[in-house]
Amino acid sequence: MSSFHYRSDELYCEDVSVSRLAEEFGTPLWIYSKAYLLGQLRQIQEAFAAAEPVICYSVKANSNLSILKAMSEAGSSFDVVSGGELYRVKAAGADTTKVVFAGVGKTDEEIRFALESQILMFDVESEAELDAIAAIAGDMDVVAPIALRLNPDVDAKTHAKTTTGKKGNKFGMDIERFQELAAKVLRDSRLKLLGIHIHLGSPILTTDPYAEAGAKAVEVVKGLRAAGHDIQWLNLGGGFGISYRGNEGLPASAYANVIVPAVKAAGCRLALEPGRFIVGNSAILCTQVVFTKREGGKLFVIQDGAMNDLIRPAMYDSFHRLWPVKSTVAMPDLVESEIAGCEKTDVVGPICESSDYFAKDRYLPPMQRGDLLAIFSAGAYGTAMSSNYNSRPRATEVLVDGGKVTVIRRRETYADLIAQELLEE
Numbered sequence: 489m490s491s492f493h494y495r496s497d498e499l500y501c502e503d504v505s506v507s508r509l510a511e512e513f514g515t516p517l518w519i520y521s522k523a524y525l526l527g528q529l530r531q532i533q534e535a536f537a538a539a540e541p542v543i544c545y546s547v548k549a550n551s552n553l554s555i556l557k558a559m560s561e562a563g564s565s566f567d568v569v570s571g572g573e574l575y576r577v578k579a580a581g582a583d584t585t586k587v588v589f590a591g592v593g594k595t596d597e598e599i600r601f602a603l604e605s606q607i608l609m610f611d612v613e614s615e616a617e618l619d620a621i622a623a624i625a626g627d628m629d630v631v632a633p634i635a636l637r638l639n640p641d642v643d644a645k646t647h648a649k650t651t652t653g654k655k656g657n658k659f660g661m662d663i664e665r666f667q668e669l670a671a672k673v674l675r676d677s678r679l680k681l682l683g684i685h686i687h688l689g690s691p692i693l694t695t696d697p698y699a700e701a702g703a704k705a706v707e708v709v710k711g712l713r714a715a716g717h718d719i720q721w722l723n724l725g726g727g728f729g730i731s732y733r734g735n736e737g738l739p740a741s742a743y744a745n746v747i748v749p750a751v752k753a754a755g756c757r758l759a760l761e762p763g764r765f766i767v768g769n770s771a772i773l774c775t776q777v778v779f780t781k782r783e784g785g786k787l788f789v790i791q792d793g794a795m796n797d798l799i800r801p802a803m804y805d806s807f808h809r810l811w812p813v814k815s816t817v818a819m820p821d822l823v824e825s826e827i828a829g830c831e832k833t834d835v836v837g838p839i840c841e842s843s844d845y846f847a848k849d850r851y852l853p854p855m856q857r858g859d860l861l862a863i864f865s866a867g868a869y870g871t872a873m874s875s876n877y878n879s880r881p882r883a884t885e886v887l888v889d890g891g892k893v894t895v896i897r898r899r900e901t902y903a904d905l906i907a908q909e910l911l912e913e
C-alpha cells in the first residue's frame with residue numbers, strides 16, 4: 489500500500505486523514521510519510537549492498553532537520569553542497585566522517601569548516617579549487633581527502649537546467665584535465681586522492697547513462713592505480729528518477745544492476761548521492777482552493793499554494809500530479825487522459841507571475857472554494873527551494889509516522905518575514 493492513498497474517497501497519509509491535518513495545521517501544508525522515506529532509503533541500501541555502499545543522501549533535495557535525523561538514524565550519510573548544509577547535518581546530530589562535499593564554488597571558509605569536520609572527501613571540480621583546498625589543508629596541517637569530479641560527457645537526456653555530466657556544463661572536468669590534476673595531487677603531500685566522482689544530472693529514468701559512466705570510471709580508476717593512487721571510492725552521484733506521472737520510475741535494483749558490476753570491476757567501494765529518489769514521493773503539498781473562475785474560455789482553480797512554496801513547475805516545467813483530497817472520482821493512473829466527470833482545469837497560485845501554476849489543462853473533478861487539493865511528489869526540491877516571494881510566510885511541515893504526527897517546521901509568521909531587516913534611522 490502506498491503511503492498516500494484514498495480510503496472511502498478521502499486521502500490519507502499512512503493512518504492519518506489529510507483533511508484532519510489541514511484542519512489542525514492550516515494550509516498550505518507539507519505532509520511527509522516517514523515510512524515512505526525510510527522505505528526508499530532501505531531499497532537503495534539493499535539493492536547496492538554488494539558494493540559496500542555509503543549512501544550520502546543529497547541534503548539539497550530536502551534539508552529539514554528531522555528528515556536529516558531520520559536519514560542518519562537509518563544509516564544514511566550525506567552529500568552537502570555548502571557550509572550551511574554541513575552545519576545542518578551536524579545540527580541533526582549526524583556523523584560527518586562519511587560526508588561528501590560537492591559544488592563548483594566552495595569558499596575558503598567552507599573548505600576550512602569541512603576539514604575541521606573531518607568529512608570523508610571533497611568532490612573537487614577545478615584546479616583552482618584543488619589549489620585552495622591544498623593551501624588550507626597545509627595551513628591546518630592536515631591531509632585533505634579528495635575525489636576529482638569527472639565530466640564523463642554522457643548525455644543523461646534530462647532537462648537542460650538539470651543535466652550536469654555533458655561537455656560544456658560548469659560541473660567537473662574533462663578526462664585530460666582530470667589526469668593532469670591527479671598527477672598534481674600525487675606530488676602534493678597536503679592532498680590525497682581517494683576516489684572519482686561523477687554526477688550526471690537529474691532526474692534520469694534510464695540506466696544507460698550510469699552504465700556508460702560506470703564503464704568510463706572503471707578505466708579511469710585502473711589508470712589512477714597504475715600511476716600510484718590508492719583509489720578506494722567510486723562515487724556515481726545521484727539523479728535516479730521517480731514517478732511523477734504514473735509508474736515511470738525504476739526500482740533501485742535496476743540502477744544497481746548496471747552500477748554494482750562497475751564498482752566491482754573497479755575494485756572500489758560505492759558512494760551514492762541520491763536525493764529525489766528518497767524524498768521526492770515522500771511528501772504532498774496540501775493546499776486549499778481560494779476561488780475558482782472562468783476567463784478566456786478556461787477554468788482556473790486558484791488555491792493558496794504558490795511558486796514560492798513549490799517552484800518546480802515554474803522553473804523546470806515540471807509535472808506534478810494533483811487531485812482533490814476528497815473526491816468521489818477516483819484518481820486515475822494516467823492523469824493526462826480525459827476522465828468522465830472531470831473538466832480541463834488550470835491550477836494556479838495567487839502570485840503575480842504567469843509562471844505561478846501547478847497544472848495546465850489538466851482533467852480534474854469539479855472544485856469549489858474551501859476544497860482541499862493534494863499536490864503529489866512534492867518532497868524533493870520543494871521546501872528546499874521555497875522562498876518568501878510576495879511576502880508569503882513559508883508553510884508548516886508535518887511528518888507522519890503511522891498514526892503519529894510531528895510538526896517538523898512551524899509556519900512562519902508575518903513577524904518572521906521582517907525579523908532580519910533593520911530600519912534605516
Ligand SMILES: *Cc1c(COP(=O)(O)O)cnc(C)c1O
Pocket residue numbers: 546548549567569590591687689690691725726727728761762763764765868
Ligand atoms: C543535486 C545533486 C545530487 C542529487 O540529485 P538527485 O536527483 O536529487 O538524486 C547528487 N549529487 C550532486 C553533486 C548534486 O549536485
